[in-house]
Amino acid sequence: MDGDDPRSRLENPFPGSLFAGDFLCEAIGQLNEWREFDNSAIDALENTLREFFGGFPLGGSPNESQTEDDVIWPVLEYLGWKSSLRQQNLSERGREDVPDGLMFKSEEAKAHANGFPEWERYEFGLAMVESKRWMRPLDRRSGSRGEETAPSTQMLRYLRRVDDRTTGKLRWGILTNGAQWRLYFAGARSLSEQFFEIDLARVLNLPGYNEGLFALPESVRHHWLKVFALMFRREAFLPTGEHTRTFHERSMEEGRRYEERVANSLYEQIFEDELKRDRKKEEEPIFRSLLAAIAAAVPGAPL
Numbered sequence: 001m002d003g004d005d006p007r008s009r010l011e012n013p014f015p016g017s018l019f020a021g022d023f024l025c026e027a028i029g030q031l032n033e034w035r036e037f038d039n040s041a042i043d044a045l046e047n048t049l050r051e052f053f054g055g056f057p058l059g060g061s062p063n064e065s066q067t068e069d070d071v072i073w074p075v076l077e078y079l080g081w082k083s084s085l086r087q088q089n090l091s092e093r094g095r096e097d098v099p100d101g102l103m104f105k106s107e108e109a110k111a112h113a114n115g116f117p118e119w120e121r122y123e124f125g126l127a128m129v130e131s132k133r134w135m136r137p138l139d140r141r142s143g144s145r146g147e148e149t150a151p152s153t154q155m156l157r158y159l160r161r162v163d164d165r166t167t168g169k170l171r172w173g174i175l176t177n178g179a180q181w182r183l184y185f186a187g188a189r190s191l192s193e194q195f196f197e198i199d200l201a202r203v204l205n206l207p208g209y210n211e212g213l214f215a216l217p218e219s220v221r222h223h224w225l226k227v228f229a230l231m232f233r234r235e236a237f238l239p240t241g242e243h244t245r246t247f248h249e250r251s252m253e254e255g256r257r258y259e260e261r262v263a264n265s266l267y268e269q270i271f272e273d274e275l276k277r278d279r280k281k282e283e284e285p286i287f288r289s290l291l292a293a294i295a296a297a298v299p300g301a302p303l
């Protein structure tokens with residue numbers, strides 16, 4: 001990246017904290033899946049996704065059905081989700097809890113699930129999908145009929161319901177309006193804040209969605225497109241190869257380890273360097289100076 005361009009410093013430009021930001025920006029590159037997903041695969045992914053959006057009325061008001069048919073499900077299928085069921089009821093009665101999709105690892109798993117009532121089929125799935133109309137806000141309700149509940153609130157309700165229904169066998173949910181794609185995990189400490197989001201419209205540089213001061217440079221776009229593919233593809237939800245954990249589980253663990261290493265490094269720089277300087281009496285220790293500055297800024301605060 002061009003070090004003279006302030007926009008080229010890789011930071012996470014998207015909300016959500018399910019995966020550590022530093023991990024997504026740097027440490028993810030240490031995983032085998034990242035190294036195996038080469039530039040040719042990224043180019044193929046970008047070209048295919050652009051085809052999906054090519055005839056889609058980006059500047060119009062596509063409804064939920066059109067967004068599903070023209071964008072959401074084609075993207076999911078390209079990412080390996082070939083086996084799914086639509087509109088499976090989570091409840092034995094009523095139609096209040098009906099996610100838009102239930103995705104399986106294989107046709108065999110789907111066929112097996114079909115031998116059970118709708119509300120029991122979730123036990124055999126890998127993830128559920130809730131899709132919304134193009135660019136519908138995910139964190140607030142609108143004044144339109146049928147949109148009285150914020151999509152994120154709806155997803156959290158589904159996750160709690162399905163986690164209880166399957167006794168923890170299905171814990172992942174995908175929420176998307178075609179542009180923003182979110183990944184939720186029922187085991188997160190805070191479901192409302194600890195999700196993972198990618199703004200695919202911005203990452204793909206679609207007309208009107210990656211402009212102005214906060215536009216993503218080309219190399220940064222490619223990085224986040226690769227992250228999108230690795231996090232939302234079917235393989236990420238399955239233990240693979242020599243691993244007994246999924247890509248998501250390893251990503252969360254690696255993110256925590258990365259943060260611990262950074263914290264330990266900061267500790268050494270602040271405290272151990274302070275002791276060394278204090279012994280040599282060369283200058284005021286950093287930590288002591290910091291405390292003194294805080295005390296001076298708020299003199300009335302208790303110690």
